[in-house]
Amino acid sequence: MVPIAGGHLAAIYSLTHPPQSEIDEEKWRQEITRLAVDTEAAVNFILKRVTLSEDAAYLGRWMSEHAERGWADVFDYDQIISQFPEASKMEILEALGELELEEMLRINKVIGRPFGNVVTAPKLYETFDPIVFEDVSPRQDAATVALAVLDTDSMVSCSALADKHGWSVRRINPALAIVGEMIADGRKSRPLGQPLGIRAMTANLQERARLRRFVKHMNGEA
Numbered sequence: 001m002v003p004i005a006g007g008h009l010a011a012i013y014s015l016t017h018p019p020q021s022e023i024d025e026e027k028w029r030q031e032i033t034r035l036a037v038d039t040e041a042a043v044n045f046i047l048k049r050v051t052l053s054e055d056a057a058y059l060g061r062w063m064s065e066h067a068e069r070g071w072a073d074v075f076d077y078d079q080i081i082s083q084f085p086e087a088s089k090m091e092i093l094e095a096l097g098e099l100e101l102e103e104m105l106r107i108n109k110v111i112g113r114p115f116g117n118v119v120t121a122p123k124l125y126e127t128f129d130p131i132v133f134e135d136v137s138p139r140q141d142a143a144t145v146a147l148a149v150l151d152t153d154s155m156v157s158c159s160a161l162a163d164k165h166g167w168s169v170r171r172i173n174p175a176l177a178i179v180g181e182m183i184a185d186g187r188k189s190r191p192l193g194q195p196l197g198i199r200a201m202t203a204n205l206q207e208r209a210r211l212r213r214f215v216k217h218m219n220g221e222a
Helices: 007-011 025-036 039-047 054-066 077-083 089-101 122-132 138-150 158-165 169-180 205-218
Strands: 074-076 105-110 113-120
Touching: 054 089, 054 122, 074 077, 077 089, 077 113, 089 105, 089 113, 122 138, 122 169, 138 158, 138 169, 138 205, 158 169
Parallel strands: none
Antiparallel strands: 074 113, 105 113
């Protein structure tokens, strides 16, 4: 596939990111920076950790970069095919299959074409946003959202939260999806045509405990 700006090392940067429990963040960044000087060594290092092919990594990064909402963005067949003219259709289909296998998107079928469109899932943004947007991590943002929920026993307005932190809809939506997975449907409001994936949310006692553990984990406390 046609490489995206930054090359394949940048495209799969976050895919090589080890769990916090395995390695210190700063030491890991120093290691990957050092290896980037030696392409062969870097590739060998990456292949030990990455489950996606380079094609799937390029495609996932491109979707993250061109997603408008950060919540169930839709890319149709023609749009995807036209962006990778040097790739065969089978290469593109297999890359999509990998992303679907990793639960990063859902492929919608249509008669007469290999697929009609694909709908992105939260895991795609969680994986690729940190390399598409500088100083952005959906999981770190989710910890901020979780704290806002924990700081009150009433509903939290997600639009007000975005305004407070100066976040766009595109930035807050992936974080809302992560937190939303920890809260039951009855305590989070649906978008109703609005750009936010969740308009407001609150949590019961068990969910608050789950959110508290998540925040501690993100802060390296557990």
